[in-house]
Amino acid sequence: MPKATDKTFIEKLHAIWKDKSSLYAPVRFSEGFVLKHYASKVEYSTTGWLDKNKDPLNDNITRLLAHSTERYVASLFTDCLEETIDWSPKNRAKKGAFRTVGQKYKEQLSFLMQQLYATEPHFVRCILPNEEKKPGRIDVPLVLDQLRCNGVLEGIRICRAGFPNRLAFAEFRQRYEILAPGLDSNHYRIGTSKVFFRAGVVRET
Structure with a gap:
């Protein structure tokens, strides 16, 4: 950006990842790439990829949406109400260059991840x-x-491959001190302040 094209974008991706990662592969007959996820391979097309990040949010529209009678819609654009309105051409150019749909999505995703990391979700x-x-x-x-x-x-x-269950040293000693000498060393690992067990070991013990 701003001089990049779909072609230069995919060429740069290939230069960085082609033959350097087993999770990445180019597409043979079109512009794009393939990523190997845990479930299967997923193909991505880069046609129009950069244009999706050149879609600036119009100030008038965002303020209108921020005043929407639908509370959920309004909540998505509450930050637009806090912005200082400066109608100078310089300010409009700056906001047009940096205030994009892609950036808005990135900000909302970052906020969501902060919330998730601060909680213990159950589903x-x-x-x-x-x-x-x-x-x-x-x-x-x-x-x-x-x-x-x-x-x-x-x-x-x-x-199964790791040690998902853990107990603090004091708790482990209180519960399993008698059994510890006979415990298979392949079933546990000792950390700095806790003992880590393979899946099912604590339950079977």
Whole structure:
């Protein structure tokens, strides 16, 4: 930006990642690239990619949306009410260059991540058992595909490979001091202030 094109953008991506990461691959017959996610390979087209980040938010429209009678819509643009209005050409050019839809999305995403990191979220995953919506019938390939795509199987694999359960030294000694001498060393690791266990070890003990 501002002189970059879709072609120079994809050329730069290839220069950085092609043959340097097993998760990245170019697309043969069009401008784009492929990223290997945990579930499968996903193809991205870079046609018009840069134009999506050249869409400045109009000051009048954002202030209008900030005064919307729909509370949710208004809440998305509350920061636009706090901005000082300066109608000089210099200020309009500056805001037009930096105040874009992409930046607005980035700011909102950053705020969302801050909220998530500050909380301990709990949620329930809903799995569709069959396409016919009939009780007592489980389509195993369908269920496995959903578990794979939403990351459950990958999460289980990571837990099994690592040491997801942990206890502070004092708590571990109080509960398992008698059993500790006979515990397989492959089932645990000792940290600075806690003992880490493989999945299921604490429950079985």
